[in-house]
Amino acid sequence: MADRLLVGVDGGGTNCRVRVRSLDGTLVGEAQGGTANVFAGLDAALATIVATTERALATGGLGAADLARCHAGLGLAGANVPSVAEAFHARRLPFAAVGLETDAVTACRGAFAGGEGGIAILGTGTAYCVRARGAQTLLGGWGMLVSDQGSGADLGRRALAEALMALDGARPLTPFCEAVLMRFDGSAGAIVEFARTALPRDFGTLAPLVWDHAERGDPAAERLVSTALDDIEPMLRRMLELGSPALALLGGQAPRYRPRLSPDLDALVVEPAGDAMEGGIDLAREVHRMSGGPA
Template structure:
């Protein structure tokens, strides 16, 4: 019972997921925990991680003492910030080894098994990431205020901007702009108050509304979704130009927006070999000591 075990952890802003496999890759268990963006308080993050891991090992019929033979890999939101990684790793952990990288990296590891390829994540935010010839590339993902093209937050931001244009008479109103303005009582001051407190997820809440109106041939909805797809296409094209042979799409908006991409880019899209949790397991395997044969 001293065989190594491998745990993959996917840490996001709202929840943490963990998956446990044995040395042969057999599935043993999964678990979930709370928020685990590592820019949060490290004690909170470790609590979320360990909650998910305890659930996974319990499902596998294992005990807490088995942590010491687990090699863990974590793909985490916020792991691109060195200071956040250092804060998290300043706390002790119970694992045989623990490796951390960005959630984009582990999604890519899962999608291509460490081989050449690129991923495009399109959800509340957006980010392109690729690995080609041993080199890693990030494209986009600098935050919705100045980047994150094609994301839910960017779509919502632009929808609200255009609604104000319609209110001012700078562009023709549409059912979509009317629907947005009605949420604020047709009062731009109420919208400005809302913007002062809004987070990216608040903006992203408008993306489904925009998609719905686009499919109903609302001219504003169509224009916004075309612009979002163009932003996605720009990121994807850059990744292909860097040498990626194919692209995998991730995130809640990737499939709804995929039909709006130019046909050549749609043809470059492929299905991932595995998900981000298995990518995190691969990260843990890569960092674990190799046994002599």
């Protein structure tokens, strides 16, 4: 049989990205497909993953027949939900072997090239993953209602709360609050109507306003950022306790938080070595190794 191939899949709610490498690490191909949201339908997500992998193979001059020599490492949002993992393992995929982890784990594998380290995903939501001392720990990531403090969604939701209090005259109407209100023509009713049906990413569209005004020293925006840091830093410190020798900050909010971190934490921040697809390839290599192939 022809040489094995390693496939790394980063399957998120927005899109699915796939990279294929040969065992020696040579890039074979890469492709991007639609949503791989397992909650919207596991079979549709798996079909998207397979189709996107075929297209990645095609960019490297290979075809669907080569799927059978692929070891795949899948990082999927939702893979930590037991019912999802169980349903997944009941499916037959056209790969030689498959490893499944949540996308936070593959992001961590990618950021530290399979070695020890901890990542903070600071995006529309937040989630943390540590791989150290032979263990793997996920922290946070339970959604904006009871978790995800400091995420784009959380900052946006709290921006609305702040603006409503300013509109009532209970807090100073700072330029930040004015900017938030302007998005809704100054109408409390419009804000409440928006919030009633807004998804996390909708709330997240307001986060840049928080950052822009915090950077200009707006006291209301500053307070939101400072509260967020009070929730994020304990998670970073917990990752150090769990043995993480370094921290990688990922996600859209990460560059905004970076200059505000406490100096002792900032000193441990490193640039990610690779992305989540690379982490999927690292997982695929482990699957290959465990199934008897050479490392």
